[in-house]
Amino acid sequence: MNQQVKIRIDGQEIITERGKTIVEAARENGVFIPTLCNMPGVKPKGACRICTIKINHRMMTSCTTPVADGMDIENNTDELNDIRKSIIELLFVSGNHFCPACEKSGNCELQALAYRFKMMVPRYPYDFPRKEVDSSSPKIIKEQNRCIACQRCMKTIVDEDGRHFFAYEDRGKDLRVVLDPILGKEITDELAKKAMENCPVGSIIYKELGFHEPIGTRKYDKEPIGSKIES
């Protein structure tokens, strides 16, 4: 069976292999499709919908859709970018994202996407929900005000015995990602740093180290998110 498939993204022809998702194929060929809940090496789930594209005029999530021969994909269009921007705005108004007081500012993927899509102000009213901060672990702080429930920490922060440090608690509007109170006390330095790194926002903060990178040298200060893929 022929493993090669041909797809088109915004008119650009891309030759890739069967089995890859559209996000992967695009990334390998210098096309940026914004993602937030998705990260390389983790099974995609299409939760945040920021990677929404149009395949043959139908909206799909590109992180969960495998490539197929002859797909005609729209990606960088005004319509899709406005939908993506509105998702970012919804995330900003539904949590308490105080960028000036956040340790992750400048390295935050949500903020970087807002910069890339030139979000000057959200079109929705602010919710200002009351959320808790869990600082019971000696190594990390779980800041619920900033959590977007993307599950990236739940999927990637696992010890050698297969125990997960983060899990969902409650349902519906009360749903939140929490740190296991017992495992949280034993978390290693290495895993704590990885947890902060894997969090796309500032919801997991490594203790005793904040604001150590000067403004101007942080990840998204000079270059928009995705510019490495596009170069």
Place this chain on the structure above:
Amino acid sequence: MNKKIIATTSLAGCFGCHMSILDIDERILDLIELVEFDKSPIDDIKKFSRPVDIGIIEGGCCNSENVEILRYFRENCNILVSLGECAIMGGLPAMRNGIPIEECLREAYIDGVTVGENTEKIIPNDKELPILLDKVYPCHEVVKIDYYLPGCPPRADLIWNALYALITGNEMDLPYEVIKFD
């Protein structure tokens, strides 16, 4: 060319955004060729003396006085600009949002660990004082705002580029580096 009239104010802000206006450095000499200031803390004019072209608002609305001044600005300004995170989303003062007002005041004046000599346990309630709102509101949730310049503080280049475009009627040229939320 007639000079454009500018007014500024700081509501629930820290004056950092006003400091950032001054951070345009020597371009301030170009600015005074182009504009005249009306009501503003910079010249200490308290009341509008004429219709204003551009009103610049720093800070959100945390009390009744802020709302009154913001509405006063909207009535007298042709264009209203939200300058900085506090005006746009409430900023740090909005960290009290979600916490009941009574709890906030008790913490500030009675129960807080840094409260010193409040032996009578009084929460200030003089009728001269503006009334605190239930939460801190972004300016655009109180009146219509025409432009938003984010940042804490907004970069001087962002302020200059945007202001220059508004004064001269040109399109705003806002490069990636100047739009930041911190």
